[in-house]
Amino acid sequence: MKIRVLGCAGAMAAGHKTTSFLLDDDVLIDAGSGVGELSLEAMARIDHIFVSHSHLDHVLSIGLLADTVQRRRAQEGRPAVQVHALPQTLKALKDHIFNGVIWPDFTRLPTIEKPALTFHEFAIGDRLDIGRGREIEVLSAAHTVPAVGFAVNPGSGAHWVFTGDTGPNPALWKRLGELKLSDLVIECAFGNDECELAGISQHHCPITLGEELTKLKTPSVRVHITHIKPGERAAVMAAVEALKSAHRVTALEHFQEFELG
Numbered sequence: 001m002k003i004r005v006l007g008c009a010g011a012m013a014a015g016h017k018t019t020s021f022l023l024d025d026d027v028l029i030d031a032g033s034g035v036g037e038l039s040l041e042a043m044a045r046i047d048h049i050f051v052s053h054s055h056l057d058h059v060l061s062i063g064l065l066a067d068t069v070q071r072r073r074a075q076e077g078r079p080a081v082q083v084h085a086l087p088q089t090l091k092a093l094k095d096h097i098f099n100g101v102i103w104p105d106f107t108r109l110p111t112i113e114k115p116a117l118t119f120h121e122f123a124i125g126d127r128l129d130i131g132r133g134r135e136i137e138v139l140s141a142a143h144t145v146p147a148v149g150f151a152v153n154p155g156s157g158a159h160w161v162f163t164g165d166t167g168p169n170p171a172l173w174k175r176l177g178e179l180k181l182s183d184l185v186i187e188c189a190f191g192n193d194e195c196e197l198a199g200i201s202q203h204h205c206p207i208t209l210g211e212e213l214t215k216l217k218t219p220s221v222r223v224h225i226t227h228i229k230p231g232e233r234a235a236v237m238a239a240v241e242a243l244k245s246a247h248r249v250t251a252l253e254h255f256q257e258f259e260l261g
């Protein structure tokens with residue numbers, strides 16, 4: 001299977017889109033502004049969206065995607081797009097986005113019988129079958145709102161892991177210690193000059209990232225840094241390099257592709 005990075009920035013600017021990953025051609029992990037990189041045809045092929053948490057930079061394209069593809073998918077006889085998240089995240093989406101004020105409720109439109117979106121709850125620890133032999137495991141994250149990460153199991157070979165937005169998180173490392181990993185996409189949203197803010201907002205800065213990476217015991221895992229703000233990339237990556245981690249650590253790239261399995 002293939003994973004393509006559509007957006008990996010912690011904020012936006014030209015050439016910097018927020019978090020979204022495309023798994024093969026039919027599954028999104030998070031729906032930040034990176035979804036706008038897809039053509040109409042590619043967007044209409046999305047059957048599932050897995051949402052790490054309710055923050056805007058990870059969900060802002062769900063409503064726009066629903067509006068964009070609903071007629072086309074109905075004409076092609078395709079079902080509703082399934083949105084998968086924690087119950088608290090789905091409630092936040094319903095209450096604050098699909099509320100008829102910020103955006104129409106596409107879980108009831110264009111008709112109640114055949115809506116554009118359906119919402120599906122998951123729990124931490126669930127291993128969800130997404131077809132074609134692929135599986136997504138829901139990992140814990142430690143953030144200011146209920147949040148998760150995801151481990152993608154391509155069916156054979158090692159897992160590709162996305163931590164989601166998170167601060168220090170012992171439960172994550174406990175589970176990762178039990179999995180065979182190829183790649184770890186982990187956030188580092190702030191530079192070391194903003195470690196205090198990183199702590200308050202439950203993100204990483206290079207200092208806390210370095211402490212976390214010492215818990216990753218297999219040196220062959222490729223580590224990719226995500227969620228860096230536009231303009232902060234050079235400073236954050238210089239501080240990450242100064243950690244002299246035993247792992248191969250690079251910045252995640254827009255449109256980077258992973259071949260799994």
Ligand SMILES: [Zn+2]
Nearest residue numbers: 053055143165
């Ligand atoms: Zn967040």
Ligand SMILES: [Zn+2]
Nearest residue numbers: 055057058165
């Ligand atoms: Zn975020």
